[in-house]
Amino acid sequence: MGKLYLGHELTPGSRLLRPLRDSSGHVLLQTGTILTERYLELIEQWGLQDALLLAQRPSEARIYDHVTRTHIIDAVLQTTIIDQLADIFNNITSEKALPIATLRNSAALLVREIVAHKHVALDLSALRNLDEKTFTHSLSVAVFAIASGVELGLQEPVLMELAMGALLHDLGKTKVSPAILNKPSHLSVAEREIIQQHPRWGVELLRERGYQTSNVLLGIYEHHERCDGSGYPLGSSDTQISQIGKITAVADFYDALTSNRAYRPAVAPHLVVEELIANSLTLFNPDTVWAFIRSLALYPVGSIVLLDNGERGEVIGYDREMPNRPRVLVTRDTADRELEIPFEYDLMQQLNRFIIKVESAT
Missing domain, CATH: 1.10.3210.10 (Hypothetical protein af1432)
Incomplete structure (x- = not known):
């Protein structure tokens, strides 16, 4: 469950639980959008920093479905x-x-x-x-x-x-x-x-x-x-x-x-x-x-991607509302060495990580 927050009270990583609309009813940000620094800047530019928004902060539990094919x-x-x-x-x-x-x-x-x-x-x-x-x-x-x-x-x-x-x-x-x-x-x-x-x-x-x-x-x-x-x-x-x-x-x-x-x-x-x-x-x-x-699948499931920190991994799923922030199973470290124990980034949570290149597709 989320809470009502003023726009300026939200922090990076917060997730919208209702669409953000302008005064004419146009959807600016969809339900499920994870608020990055850029989106928070846009909320201020749109004059909605004092609007009441139903959202979850990063510390609050959330569940969402991923596309896996x-x-x-x-x-x-x-x-x-x-x-x-x-x-x-x-x-x-x-x-x-x-x-x-x-x-x-x-x-x-x-x-x-x-x-x-x-x-x-x-x-x-x-x-x-x-x-x-x-x-x-x-x-x-x-x-x-x-x-x-x-x-x-x-x-x-x-x-x-x-x-x-x-x-x-x-x-x-x-x-x-x-x-x-x-x-x-x-x-x-x-x-x-x-x-x-x-x-x-x-x-x-x-x-x-x-x-x-x-x-x-x-x-x-x-x-x-x-x-x-x-x-x-x-x-x-x-x-x-x-x-x-x-x-x-x-x-x-x-x-x-x-x-x-x-x-x-x-x-x-x-x-x-x-x-x-x-x-x-x-x-x-x-x-x-x-x-x-x-x-569309911006980063198709099964794609091998290069992350901004030099790690490499495979896209294993993504939220349909935010396909630009998928889940990535990291398999190689920053020196391109294979990891004995791969680990996962959920880029909807790890806002300081992002994909810079698709190295091979499915």
């Missing part, structure tokens, strides 16, 4: 979709017939596979091993988006449109110079203005080919829009952005930041999750952010 998307289906995307992207400006219909069939299989495993978190680690990064990103965004849509209760016809929009969201980049796309330093103002046209160009390219499905085109057009109006190409705000656009935006943001880019290395997943939560009242829709967080 995940699902990997069928490898043949992954490769098929990658090949179909390559065909479309490479031939969009030619007169060659595009396999849009066959991609739609593959997207239907992808949707059905994710729906069939909706009670098991999805493991995308295998995608990181595929060679074609551009199309791997598109597939990853589609899987993230579909899984988030399932969490939000979307029906299969809408999930299909969401999937197609996510798979084709970067199609407009075929009109951007590779020198800009692969530039290893910051873009100039002029280059940034060119990049910011790619959602518009993607829609135009499909319309020129006779493709008119509105929700698919919305996913492409709105995946860089932000709820506070700071996005592009239109600078639309919260109520002007479709649900499909909001879902695709979160999926694209996460996968882009956790992937290596020419101008920066990949950011650790737990840091990107915290960034999403921190921006869930400004850049992103909070319900969409939490649906995303609940749906």
